[in-house]
Amino acid sequence: MLSGNAVIIHISPIIQQGLKNILLARNIGISDIMNAFPECSVLSEWKNMLLFVDTQYAEEFKKHGKIMKKNGNTVFGIGTTMSANQPDLYFDEILNIYDNADIILQKINDYGTGVSDYKSNNQLSAREIEILTKIALGLSNKLIADQLFLSIHTVITHRKNITAKLGIKSISGLTLYAALNNMVDSHS
Amino acid sequence: MLSGNAVIIHISPIIQQGLKNILLARNIGISDIMNAFPECSVLSEWKNMLLFVDTQYAEEFKKHGKIMKKNGNTVFGIGTTMSANQPDLYFDEILNIYDNADIILQKINDYGTGVSDYKSNNQLSAREIEILTKIALGLSNKLIADQLFLSIHTVITHRKNITAKLGIKSISGLTLYAALNNMVDSHS
DNA sequence: CGTACAATCCCAATAAGTAGGTATTTTCAG
DNA sequence: CTGAAAATACCTACTTATTGGGATTGTACG
Numbered sequence: 423m424l425s426g427n428a429v430i431i432h433i434s435p436i437i438q439q440g441l442k443n444i445l446l447a448r449n450i451g452i453s454d455i456m457n458a459f460p461e462c463s464v465l466s467e468w469k470n471m472l473l474f475v476d477t478q479y480a481e482e483f484k485k486h487g488k489i490m491k492k493n494g495n496t497v498f499g500i501g502t503t504m505s506a507n508q509p510d511l512y513f514d515e516i517l518n519i520y521d522n523a524d525i526i527l528q529k530i531n532d533y534g535t536g537v538s539d540y541k542s543n544n545q546l547s548a549r550e551i552e553i554l555t556k557i558a559l560g561l562s563n564k565l566i567a568d569q570l571f572l573s574i575h576t577v578i579t580h581r582k583n584i585t586a587k588l589g590i591k592s593i594s595g596l597t598l599y600a601a602l603n604n605m606v607d608s609h610s
Numbered sequence: 611m612l613s614g615n616a617v618i619i620h621i622s623p624i625i626q627q628g629l630k631n632i633l634l635a636r637n638i639g640i641s642d643i644m645n646a647f648p649e650c651s652v653l654s655e656w657k658n659m660l661l662f663v664d665t666q667y668a669e670e671f672k673k674h675g676k677i678m679k680k681n682g683n684t685v686f687g688i689g690t691t692m693s694a695n696q697p698d699l700y701f702d703e704i705l706n707i708y709d710n711a712d713i714i715l716q717k718i719n720d721y722g723t724g725v726s727d728y729k730s731n732n733q734l735s736a737r738e739i740e741i742l743t744k745i746a747l748g749l750s751n752k753l754i755a756d757q758l759f760l761s762i763h764t765v766i767t768h769r770k771n772i773t774a775k776l777g778i779k780s781i782s783g784l785t786l787y788a789a790l791n792n793m794v795d796s797h798s
Numbered sequence: 799c800g801t802a803c804a805a806t807c808c809c810a811a812t813a814a815g816t817a818g819g820t821a822t823t824t825t826c827a828g
Numbered sequence: 829c830t831g832a833a834a835a836t837a838c839c840t841a842c843t844t845a846t847t848g849g850g851a852t853t854g855t856a857c858g
Contacts, residue, residue: 436628440626442631443627519690522623523623560779560780592748593780593785594748594784597786601789602627
């Protein structure tokens with residue numbers, strides 16, 4: 423299930439796509455990806471959205487900041503330097519492209535209260551990771567139980583705990599999460 | 611392991627994923643994504659590969675550059691500043707993250723003469739691909755039907771055809787297929 | 799010693815997907 | 829124009845997943 427709406431405003435196609443992948447891995451839906459600021463009429467329509475904006479757009483942002491922060495929107499700046507950028511008047515939080523995925527998602531979670539209940543994957547136990555990899559490989563609960571010599575109930579319980587910890591409900595979301603976190607070898 | 615002939619060596623997960631998406635869209639397979647330089651023994655095994663390396667790794671690169679350029683490999687530096695980085699002793703070409711996708715792919719094409727399409731041409735229809743992307747996003751048949759103004763039966767029928775054509779039964783398998791073929795896209 | 803948590807097991811109800819079909823309309827290349 | 833493929837819609841029976849409760853061990857930590 424998609425559990426949120428995000429807009430990416432960044433001129434770099436690499437960062438657009440990279441952020442897209444990371445957000446999609448968490449099943450955070452992306453409403454739009456744009457290279458520059460849209461018209462105010464568009465801005466004012468966003469409600470309860472996650473906005474990801476290049477920190478270098480600070481000047482443009484001054485003109486639109488108030489509108490963007492209206493209606494429950496959360497604005498994340500995307501920094502491209504190693505230097506520690508701090509949240510400021512314009513941005514609720516700064517995402518640095520050198521942050522690892524866990525940190526990025528944690529920052530999003532801190533502000534995206536309506537988005538999901540994210541917890542970093544280091545809170546997954548070894549057994550849960552083991553289960554998750556098998557889910558991502560398309561095995562049914564029954565097969566996982568057989569392979570690990572567990573009852574199917576145990577597998578289901580692990581699964582419930584995994585979805586609770588990650589905030590990812592769908593099989594495809596878990597699969598993407600596992601793939602993007604190198605938990606599963608993918609062969610095309 | 612992803613199959614293909616490109617390797618991404620970059621600490622930023624956003625850039626890793628973003629470049630991955632752009633390369634996959636170009637049918638360039640990705641063999642590996644890593645955060646730091648591997649052992650020389652690994653480096654020396656690469657042949658006719660496209661290597662994408664953070665320009666900030668220049669120091670490490672000095673030690674490994676010769677090996678990396680051996681065996682027909684092409685080395686692209688990934689720059690993160692607006693300043694115009696030029697190809698140099700270490701890098702055959704500099705990709706700037708602010709380059710648009712066309713320029714990035716043109717630069718790659720100029721050097722990636724040995725690149726071959728790794729992706730099998732899928733025999734899926736446009737509609738089936740549309741359905742598949744939504745499956746990979748974790749949408750239920752019901753939601754897919756609603757979004758595309760179809761009945762749930764039609765979605766199920768498409769789904770059956772997709773699984774028949776690809777020989778992939780599980781949701782996670784379809785998700786990985788969609789991800790590896792760059793079909794996973796933001797919902798609009 | 800008590801708390802937290804991982805790992806294990808169980809049940810029942812509901813939701814969702816799969817596996818067999820059949821069948822009409824639309825689109826498009828020959 | 830015609831046939832093939834695609835897209836659409838429907839059905840039943842069946843399997844699997846999800847949800848929301850329980851519960852019991854064992855172990856690590858202060």
